Amino acid sequence: MARTLPRSTExxxxxxxxxxxxxxxxxxxxxxxxxxxxxxxxxxxxLGAGVLGASFMLAWAADAGExxxxxxxxxxxxxxxxxxxxxxxxxxxxxxxQAELVTANLTGATRLLLTCAVGLPLLVTLQGRRxxxxxxxxxxxxxxxxxxAVLLVSAVFAVQVVVRGSLTVVDGVVLLTLxxxxxxxxxxxxxxxxAVVGVAAGLMSLPPQYxxxxxxxxxxxxxxxxxxxxxxxxxxxxxxxxxxxMDPYLLIQSVVPAATEAPEMVVVAVLxxxxxxxxxxxxxxxxxxxxxxxxxxxxxxxxxxxxxxxALPLAGREQVELGFTTALTFFVVAALASLRPARVDAVLIxxxxxxxxxxxxxxxxxxxxxxxxxxxxxxxxARRRQFRPMFRALRSAKNPST
Numbered sequence: 001m002a003r004t005l006p007r008s009t010e011x012x013x014x015x016x017x018x019x020x021x022x023x024x025x026x027x028x029x030x031x032x033x034x035x036x037x038x039x040x041x042x043x044x045x046x047l048g049a050g051v052l053g054a055s056f057m058l059a060w061a062a063d064a065g066e067x068x069x070x071x072x073x074x075x076x077x078x079x080x081x082x083x084x085x086x087x088x089x090x091x092x093x094x095x096x097x098q099a100e101l102v103t104a105n106l107t108g109a110t111r112l113l114l115t116c117a118v119g120l121p122l123l124v125t126l127q128g129r130r131x132x133x134x135x136x137x138x139x140x141x142x143x144x145x146x147x148x149a150v151l152l153v154s155a156v157f158a159v160q161v162v163v164r165g166s167l168t169v170v171d172g173v174v175l176l177t178l179x180x181x182x183x184x185x186x187x188x189x190x191x192x193x194x195a196v197v198g199v200a201a202g203l204m205s206l207p208p209q210y211x212x213x214x215x216x217x218x219x220x221x222x223x224x225x226x227x228x229x230x231x232x233x234x235x236x237x238x239x240x241x242x243x244x245x246m247d248p249y250l251l252i253q254s255v256v257p258a259a260t261e262a263p264e265m266v267v268v269a270v271l272x273x274x275x276x277x278x279x280x281x282x283x284x285x286x287x288x289x290x291x292x293x294x295x296x297x298x299x300x301x302x303x304x305x306x307x308x309x310x311a312l313p314l315a316g317r318e319q320v321e322l323g324f325t326t327a328l329t330f331f332v333v334a335a336l337a338s339l340r341p342a343r344v345d346a347v348l349i350x351x352x353x354x355x356x357x358x359x360x361x362x363x364x365x366x367x368x369x370x371x372x373x374x375x376x377x378x379x380x381x382a383r384r385r386q387f388r389p390m391f392r393a394l395r396s397a398k399n400p401s402t
Contacts, residue, residue, distance in 0.1 A: 014202030024053025047233035057222035063200035085260040095306035108253035117284040147285040154292035155329040175297030327369035334379035337386040
């Protein structure tokens, strides 16, 4: 039988976690303030730790904020906060006209989130075996068809972007509109118990008069740190990679998402340990939707605002990278269409993800995308009856199962 920690111990634990994250975050601010006095490699590490600390603070505030606040506008703001570190970096590269790096963080973060979503049954199985039990298969709630529908529409829309080789302002407006539609629909889904655990649960345990100020303060502080040091971190990382002879695109695509998505991964792991994997999977899907709509939609607008044209050009490599991410999204939607992720799908996507990560060539990405697309088409055809409830969730704010 699991032991329950005394309330005083639990209170001390979550406050200690916030304090540690704050130390890392403000350490990053100090390194940024020191400027050229800090060697570039050391600055990259320090700023990265700062972004990581601020990202954890954002994740905790977002989780608690979903339960503390209400209303469509607040929910949209909370979702934006969750992807703020990646959003700032992606928009910055578009604004300063570094078109060759624009899709790097976007595709890297989206792949990581979606791969973990489908691969979650493997983590659940591992956790169950360590605990000496056989956990029930994961089953998503009916309202999560909404995220699957948005991901499917985004992937279909992305096909013409890949083929055309450019991301236009019109594309951006369409994707941002899709996000607004999603934010409105998710407000109307049936009530579900918020997945607040760990620090978020600690914030919720505060007296009612202190909850909103505490969540808002944590959110604004962390957002300020991210806005201040996220871009310097990306540039320090690029400079360090150049010094070491590494590919800048791969650095931004792999290292930055690993840091900025760490809070979501930790929350998902905690949910799995607490035998709530379906809510962890829902968190990954919601973050992926924000990347596909908010993240991608803002890029051409930022490119135009920075002095570029109405269309952000995508080079051949970027078309392959975005194409692979699109194929992976199709596979994820197909694998989760039944709302019951299978271990065989988890193994397949995990193997493909690891191979393309170890051999990051355009050919590997193209081949991996082709393999996932073939399986996705097969699954989508077999599960074609799931399309109707999926799109019903997108058209109506009511429970798609009714």
